[in-house]
Amino acid sequence: xxxxxxxxxxxxxxxxxxxxxxxxxxxxxxxxxxxxxxxxxxxxxxxxxxxxxxxxxxxxxxxxxxxxxxxxxxxxxxxxxxxxxxxxxxxxxxxxxxxxxxxxxxxxxxxxxxxxxxxxxxxxxxxxxxxxxxxxxxxxxxxxxxxxxxxxxxxxxxxxxxxxxxxxxxxxxxxxxxxxxxxxxxxxxxxxxxxxxxxxxxxxxxxxxxxxxxxxxxxxxxxxxxxxxxxxxxxxxxxxxxxxxxxxxxxxxxxxxxxxxxxxxxxxxxxxxxxxxxxxxxxxxxxxxxxxxxxxxxxxxxxxxxxxxxxxxxxxxxxxxxxxxxxxxxxxxxxxxxxxxxx
Numbered sequence: 460x461x462x463x464x465x466x467x468x469x470x471x472x473x474x475x476x477x478x479x480x481x482x483x484x485x486x487x488x489x490x491x492x493x494x495x496x497x498x499x500x501x502x503x504x505x506x507x508x509x510x511x512x513x514x515x516x517x518x519x520x521x522x523x524x525x526x527x528x529x530x531x532x533x534x535x536x537x538x539x540x541x542x543x544x545x546x547x548x549x550x551x552x553x554x555x556x557x558x559x560x561x562x563x564x565x566x567x568x569x570x571x572x573x574x575x576x577x578x579x580x581x582x583x584x585x586x587x588x589x590x591x592x593x594x595x596x597x598x599x600x601x602x603x604x605x606x607x608x609x610x611x612x613x614x615x616x617x618x619x620x621x622x623x624x625x626x627x628x629x630x631x632x633x634x635x636x637x638x639x640x641x642x643x644x645x646x647x648x649x650x651x652x653x654x655x656x657x658x659x660x661x662x663x664x665x666x667x668x669x670x671x672x673x674x675x676x677x678x679x680x681x682x683x684x685x686x687x688x689x690x691x692x693x694x695x696x697x698x699x700x701x702x703x704x705x706x707x708x709x710x711x712x713x714x715x716x717x718x719x720x721x722x723x724x725x726x727x728x729x730x731x732x733x734x735x736x737x738x739x740x741x742x743x744x745x746x747x748x749x750x751x752x753x754x755x756x757x758x759x760x761x762x763x764x765x766x767x768x769x770x771x772x773x774x775x776x777x778x779x780x781x782x783x784x785x786x787x788x789x790x791x792x793x794x795x796x797x798x799x800x801x802x
Contacts, residue, residue, distance in 0.1 A: 469549040469732055476730065476737025480744055480759065488756035492708060493764060500707035501764065507700035508772040512539060514693040515583075522579040522686055525679065526572075533565030536780040543777020544791045546734035546770050552795040554580055559794060564784050578674045582686070588628045590690040591725055594698070594718040595620075602715035606750075613750060617719070620726075697721060701743075701765055708761040710753040720746040734774075739766050 516535035523529055541557025558576030599606065599617050606614045701724070702717040712720065720743065727742025728735035743762035747753035753761075781791060 472730060473732035473737040476732065476741050480737060480740040480762070483755070484759050485756050489760045489763075492757045492760035496704075496707040496760070496764060497709075498707075500703045501768065504700040504703035504707070504765070504768045505772070507696045507703070508769055510696050511693060511700070512542070512773055512776070514689065514696065518686055518689040518693065519579060519583065521682070521689065522582055523576060525682070526575045526579070529561065529565050533561060537561035537565065539773050539777040540781050540786075540791075541777070542770070542773035543775075543781065544795065546774045546777075547788050548792060548795060549731055549733050551731050552791070556791060556795050559797065560781075582674065582683075585628055585631050586683075586687050586690045587694070588624060588725075589687065590694045591718075591722055592624050592628065593691075594694060595722045598715050598718045602713070603719075610750065617722075620722070694721065697769075700769065704761050704765040704768065705747065705753075707764070708757045710747055710751065710757060710761060712747060712751045712753070716751055719750055734770050735766070739769075 513535065516538045517531060519538060520529060520531055520534040523534070537557050537560045540560045541553035543553065544556040545551050545553030555577065558580060559573040561576055562573040595617065599614065606617075698714070698717040698721050701720055702712065702714050705712040705717070705720075723742045723746040724739060727738035727740075730738035732738055740759075740762045743765060744755070744758045747758045747761065748755060778788075781787070786794065
């Protein structure tokens, strides 16, 4: 699909989600709720955004070790640049920019490749899904058991989502483990399959082998388990940031209830709009009003502020770090195209 057509479709989806988000809302009341939000809770939410970025960078550095050593500072800069790119570009471009930025700008081992580093991003996403599903399960079956009586339909819906998500994460882990088992053998097999297009055979085999080598953490259960453990403080910190915003707007959401908000936000931000605009907002409004009875205007105001606080720090830091190596937004767009179509 041509880039301008894809961009138009993404913007159309974003506009539809924003319209859904603002449907039947009194914007004057929204502005009033934002103006009266409690600043101490917003400050806590802002602080968690920096903590989240640091934990993500540390976990990524740890996952990269089987592939090649890099510094925490390099991983932190690349992580911030990746999240900034996803904020200003469509289709979550930062996911492919982050490993390429690291490989091109950081001092790493010779074994490090952008393709291999991208494989660790896939592992990260699987760990994130497992962690969020665990937090949701803890609320549904431990902290929020009353929901089975007060909201039976919602309770059943959450259990269904959890079951499907858990199955998907398990299958993905198995596939990644099989891919990681023997990178060279996988490369040879891919080369044989790619002989139908001889001009690309060796390139395809090389890319697949590097990707499989990047899954080194999957071949080491102990390392994978430690990375999973780091995912819990990460997502608990993200939940704390969201809960702090609900406290600032005086929404009746318990801390453990933020796990539900978190899970629905994960679905919302999966829509590949720049910065998750629309998807984040609609998911936040729905989760707080449907599950916790939040007033519409307050939920809308809280969603707007929560989004700004969650993307603002990484956006500013990422653009700063990108500018230090001569990349502006257009440069990030070119880097994304290079990453999607490597030579």
